[in-house]
Amino acid sequence: MAQILIRNADRVVTMDGARRELAGASILIEGGAIAAIGPGLTAPGAEVIDASGCVVTPGLVNTHHHLYQSLTRAVPGGQDALLFGWLKTLYPIWARYRPEDMQISTQLGLGELALSGCTMSSDHLYLYPNGSRLDDTIHAARALGLRFHATRGAMSIGESKGGLPPDSLVEDEAAILDDCIRVVDAFHDPSPQAMTRVGLAPCSPFSVSRELMRDAALLARDKGVMLHTHLAENVEDIAYSLSQFGCRPGQYAEELGWTGADVWHAHCVKLDPSEISLFAHTRTGVAHCPCSNCRLGSGIAPVRAMRDAGVKVGLGVDGSASNDAGDLIGEARQAMLLQRVANGADAMSAREALEIATLGGASVLGRAAELGSLEPGKRADIAIWDLRALQVAGSWDPVAALVLCGPHRVRHLLVEGRQIVRDGQLVTLDERALAESARRATARLMA
Numbered sequence: 220m221a222q223i224l225i226r227n228a229d230r231v232v233t234m235d236g237a238r239r240e241l242a243g244a245s246i247l248i249e250g251g252a253i254a255a256i257g258p259g260l261t262a263p264g265a266e267v268i269d270a271s272g273c274v275v276t277p278g279l280v281n282t283h284h285h286l287y288q289s290l291t292r293a294v295p296g297g298q299d300a301l302l303f304g305w306l307k308t309l310y311p312i313w314a315r316y317r318p319e320d321m322q323i324s325t326q327l328g329l330g331e332l333a334l335s336g337c338t339m340s341s342d343h344l345y346l347y348p349n350g351s352r353l354d355d356t357i358h359a360a361r362a363l364g365l366r367f368h369a370t371r372g373a374m375s376i377g378e379s380k381g382g383l384p385p386d387s388l389v390e391d392e393a394a395i396l397d398d399c400i401r402v403v404d405a406f407h408d409p410s411p412q413a414m415t416r417v418g419l420a421p422c423s424p425f426s427v428s429r430e431l432m433r434d435a436a437l438l439a440r441d442k443g444v445m446l447h448t449h450l451a452e453n454v455e456d457i458a459y460s461l462s463q464f465g466c467r468p469g470q471y472a473e474e475l476g477w478t479g480a481d482v483w484h485a486h487c488v489k490l491d492p493s494e495i496s497l498f499a500h501t502r503t504g505v506a507h508c509p510c511s512n513c514r515l516g517s518g519i520a521p522v523r524a525m526r527d528a529g530v531k532v533g534l535g536v537d538g539s540a541s542n543d544a545g546d547l548i549g550e551a552r553q554a555m556l557l558q559r560v561a562n563g564a565d566a567m568s569a570r571e572a573l574e575i576a577t578l579g580g581a582s583v584l585g586r587a588a589e590l591g592s593l594e595p596g597k598r599a600d601i602a603i604w605d606l607r608a609l610q611v612a613g614s615w616d617p618v619a620a621l622v623l624c625g626p627h628r629v630r631h632l633l634v635e636g637r638q639i640v641r642d643g644q645l646v647t648l649d650e651r652a653l654a655e656s657a658r659r660a661t662a663r664l665m666a
Contacts, residue, residue, distance in 0.1 A: 278338025280580025283506035283535025345372025370420035436476035469494030504583035511537035533580030
């Protein structure tokens with residue numbers, strides 16, 4: 220792979236151990252990794268990306284998404300519903316999905332994320348109607364070129380057994396575990412430069428059995444992959460756990476092996492102090508989804524308390540049926556604002572929000588050794604933001620401006636040293652063609 224020189228950035232936000240911000244610096248990329256950072260770098264024959272007038276940051280990391288939901292934004296009947304009612308509205312629509320819908324929605328959601336500065340995203344796919352497979356999303360992500368942490372989700376308790384989802388969307392638990400083994404063996408790459416990793420992710424405590432939660436944890440540790448699920452999302456979630464399991468969600472997770480550095484939970488809006496302490500000392504991660512939590516009225520996650528206790532926290536846009544967007548830099552702004560609403564104007568700075576969106580996400584997904592900061596030897600996942608955009612005009616602090624005012628569309632984006640966005644446009648996919656494919660798919664689902 221040829222050398223690339225990102226030259227003369229107004230500011231390089233390293234997110235290294237000292238949180239250095241380098242003025243007038245350049246970055247040399249070789250073989251998909253960062254070779255050097257500093258002023259005055261030269262590389263005869265290298266491809267040059269002029270970063271004059273720009274802030275350069277690590278690529279943002281999205282720790283929770285349901286990419287298939289990108290075709291069900293703003294659905295009537297779910298627009299003003301709480302979580303359980305929202306799900307009941309959408310399940311019948313999702314039951315009509317085909318494999319091609321999974322592919323289109325994945326590329327649509329990842330394309331939107333890329334334009335907002337995201338270089339790596341997880342995905343939680345827990346329903347497989349009409350022959351759909353996790354493979355559909357993995358192949359779609361590879362075509363786009365983002366780093367992808369796919370998780371093999373599942374639902375096994377349908378309405379006839381007291382669960383929330385319709386019986387048509389649940390699977391046999393033995394078949395679920397067999398397919399988990401298949402997709403891990405076929406797609407999981409444990410190497411530091413991995414573009415695809417696979418995790419195991421039963422959907423939630425109210426859609427799978429205790430036995431599947433336990434067996435998934437045992438299988439994940441045997442295979443050396445991570446675990447992911449929803450936890451403590453709202454008051455309904457807490458009530459369900461207390462009535463069905465006789466304990467709070469954190470205790471339920473601990474009893475079944477769902478704490479540790481190889482586990483991350485989505486939402487965690489209603490964690491209490493003892494659960495926060497549990498997550499901190501076990502190094503369990505949290506995917507904070509502020510916009511979705513607002514959209515569904517779930518509440519404000521105690522991120523300040525989590526961070527102060529030492530809990531690993533990253534950002535997630537969540538599915539586009541509950542956000543309804545995939546703007547990850549905007550998610551960082553929302554995270555900061557919610558903590559200020561809850562705890563005061565000094566509760567979270569713009570720079571801390573940016574740290575959560577980059578290094579925080581990489582830590583939650585187990586990739587901090589190679590991603591999340593700009594340092595020699597780390598992988599070249601890099602976002603370049605144009606400070607000459609109208610949104611940023613008049614700002615005094617270029618780094619804080621990324622979170623406080625914009626821009627919210629990245630100028631250039633590199634993943635493993637390959638350019639995914641150039642001059643604000645996707646390189647690997649035709650945006651207009653993708654949007655048109657999505658419109659056709661949505662029209663069919665609405666019919």
